[in-house]
Amino acid sequence: MKNADRTTTPTAGSRAPKQGRAKGQGQWALGHREPLNANEQFKKDDNPLNVRARIIDRYQYTGFDSIDPNDLRGRFRWMGIYTQRKPGISGGQTAVLDPNELDDKYFMMRIRSDGGQLSGEQLRAIAEVSTTYARDTADVTDRQNIQLHWVRIEDVPAIWERIEAVGLSSLEACGDSPRVVLGSPVAGIAADEIVDGTPAIREIVRRYIGDPEFANLPRKFKSAVSGSPAMDVAHEVNDLSFIGVVHPEHGPGFDVWVGGGLSTNPMLAQRLGVWVPLEDVPDVWAAVISVFRDYGYRRLRNRARLKFLVADWGVERFREVVETEYLHRKLIDGPAPETPGPGFRDHLGVHAQKDGNFYVGFAPLVGRLNGTLLSKIADLADEYGTGRVRLTAEQKVLILDVAEDKVSALTGALESLDLQVRPSPFRRQTMACTGIEYCKLAIVETKGRAGALVRELERRLPEFRTPLTINMNGCPNSCARSQVADIGLKGVLVPGPDGEMVEGFQVHLGGSLGIDAGFGRKLRGLKVSSAELDDYVERVLRRYLAQRTEGERFAA
Ligand code: SF4
DSSP: OOTTOOOSSSOOOOOOOOOOOOOSSSSSSOOOOOSSSSSHHHHHHSSSGGGGIIIIIHHHHHGGGSSSSSTTTTTTGGGTEOOOOOOTHHHHHHHHHHHGGGEEEEEEEEEEEEEGOOOOOHHHHHHHHHHHSSSOOEEEEETTTEEEEEEOGGGGHHHHHHTTTTTTOOTTTSSSEEEEEOOOOOOOOOTTOSSHHHHEEEEHHHHHOGGGGSSSOOOEEEEEEEOOTOOOOGGSSSEEEEEEETTTHHHHHEEEOOOOOOSSSSSEEEEEEEEGGGGEEEEEEHHHHHHHHHHHSSGGGGSSHHHHHHHHHHHHHHHHHIIIIIIISSOEEEEOOOOOOSSSOOOEEEETTTOEEEEEBOOOOGGEEOHHHHHHHHHHHHHSSSSSSEOOTTSOOOEEEOOOOGGHHHHHHHHTTTTSSOOHHHHEEEEEEOOOGOOOOOOOOOHHHHHHHHHHHHHHHOOOOOOOEEESSTTTTTTOEEEEESEEEEEEEEEOSSSEEEEEEEEEOOBBGGGGGGGOOEEEEEEEEEEGHHHHHHHHHHHHHHHOTOOOOOTO
């Protein structure tokens, strides 16, 4: 933990308010420093990083009911912990109840794994805290985190002690802060890698995670570094991404994308048009996040993402501000990376590493794991590899460094745990967010529903082998990227057979990432109840199978 007493006043970019400007959107750099909403107020009242000391020194002993509400529902997020939803509260009550009434006395804890890289020792530590303190829960998320549930405030310091002893942390895994930095799951091992981004990710984490300079952002900041030609970090929907590219004069480095994001007003990231060498990535990362901190809109939470600033300014002006006000030098113009063709970019299956070993990628059903399984995965990684494990940005897992003559035995061992190495397209590419089981914003159940849908589609359509993404969200927030799925399912309430409101989904069709990146079309009136979902998706897929032309993809 870095010193939280340092000022959060920006060191660059401060500007006096300009005469004649509109009242302002709470942009610090334009002089609008007075908090404009409750979130800005509690961040100003006390640096959120200071809440760690209160958890350790006070709350673990005084218990849930003693927690200051601004810590409980505000600053705790900077420590990667959220209150989880009280069981038994329906989706219909989500909007009408006071949010405080949705709080359970237990927490979700998000453990960050920057770059998705875990050692066997780290995996075992997570497994141990899961089984000891979190009722054996452990989901892998589409941002390469692992989420525990049922955590008590009394146990938080003990969990930190255990995971920090092996180099893990929940610091700034949530909150208006720099979230986990995504990385290619095959960084450093793939034969086709353009550049290994791991040193840059490590340096960003070392310098800036827990740095008070970046602990009061307008809202969350999602970033990624991948030197894989597979573009395997969903760069289109991050606030900032560095994507591997070869410059004709300067060699391997990174192309920079800014301003992507989903949820309401989804936007695809845009290229800054610059080439950045590996060693400069942390400085450019800091410059971009500084622009967000100083110029980002703080008045309205739903406009407080970097994408709105990039959309309003345009990338040319954004680049100019990065260069002139923060880096104080020009960046090198760079070429666009080649977008890979359609298909899978998730690294599942068995693949050769550049050192002659193999990596084996497998699919837990909709990212659902648990501590017991994590422990078994750690054992397998030790027995068949060197203990190294990677998480993907699609809720999947890889075991690295497997000798060729051990691949078959490892594959069999994983399959016996229902961790499939050659899964159906449905299991391979269906993701689900946390949903009503734990999330206070959820309107519908997701993990169990999506898992049941996968099993049912596997039973009904065993012949279906085309790549197809089905992403299910419990509310409009799009944590599981429903807006860029072939079939995107957004949780809503719909009229049931007797007129009562029941759980269902607004359907979006034809979204994708990659070569045809774009948002799915929300078909007017196309809502389906949760009970009818299997039949609906089967009908859509059978129609596609019957009507497609040779080679036609689902998204086409
Ligand atoms: Fe919760 Fe909505 Fe995000 Fe799902 S999409 S985890 S329901 S906020």
